[in-house]
Amino acid sequence: MTLTQKTLIYYLSEHPKIVNFRWSHTHSWGSTWSFLFTSIFAYLLLSLLLHLILHLLGRRRPVPLGPIPALHSLSMALISLTIFTGILVSAAAEIRDTRWFWRRTNTTPFQWFLCFPLGTRPSGRVFFWSYIFYLTRFLNTLRTFFAVLRRRNLSFFRLFNHSILITMSFLWLEFSQSFQVTGILLTTSVYSVVYGYRFWTAIGLRSACFPFVNSCQMVLLGCNVICHVGVLLLHFKKGGCNGIGAWGINSVLDAAVLMLFLNFYVSSYLRGRRKTLAFSPDHRGDDVAATVETDRIGCCESKDKDI
Template identity: 40%
Template structure:
């Protein structure tokens, strides 16, 4: 999904640059879709795929609740609200969604590479790697949002600012759960070497 969205964004810029090159740069287009942008084409195809994937995660969370696995409040709220946020992306052709999609799928790539490395027994000492990646994503999107607001008032406006505002409020409201509640619920992972396997996983 990361590669597909990146390729689609590059192709879309190459094919539509003649429409907006006098008013903004390619990076400004990634941050700020022009007013009147329709949610159609390559880029929005990947946004739709991402939207459908969030239903899968939401159903998975619902199954955890039925099984009384007791997922964290932050996990439940995040998976529920992201479905609404992605719907607004598509409904109102929200600006900034390319960068959001790339940063989110890039985070998933890092997460699965890390889990794969642990599974293979390399056991890198990066216990908080996902938390740091999430915080880094928040910081990146914060600066991108500041740039978006500046472009919205400096240029001729940006598409889907109402949807962006909803997403910004959602991110701010969920940040305490990521920093505090999920941290309290996260088990401590210790890697120890063993005779029969390259690494044994223990939780405390």
């Protein structure tokens, strides 16, 4: 192992602040229920106020934001990649250090990724990265304000999805919830790709010829469903997974997001078919009016549902 690799591993999993991390209402910023509810309320209120102010001012042109959205996408891609690497290295270290305890509970490393043993406390390496993931959910909400300023579009799905992501990441820490390691690995891997793609297109480089962002969202939601089934099976097989009550709330919220996304996906597909018919030789004179929030995907347009 080279010196660079050792240094990287140290700062990702062996630094004292990472190893000794403990989720605490008194020492961890943003760790109280009052903060959670207040921050989500403030996010919803500010989003609605900004949308209302622009509407009252009658501003129809997008507010120029310059390179800010591109820089935000780049920073989110790098942060997501860092969290993915950090929690992966930390999970390997936790498996190495606690394997002796798992023998008593008949737990394998694969099972641990989905089902924490009963009595697991929110402390140590993986919970440090879970905490960082929780904090970055607030940075992710900036896309809502970008969308309002650029297109005056404020969708229910965007507000709901961002609020749910903040709530779920809080529950992961508060109840040492099972599934969170896998959930963070899946989410950050998709985020790093999606935000990297958004930065790529924001600086004017060639985009894909299919709904790239929406396809990534579908992959993420599908993987979440499979993992939730795995958690449920392990819960009954092993006699219990830690934080199963919070996991139940998590699975319901994920199901709600999935239903909203599928509804959007089907409606977008039907709208696309109507547009195809409208511009066919038999419908040259027809006009198709649509006001959509679009994400340029090369040779086509697609609504960009935030993830």
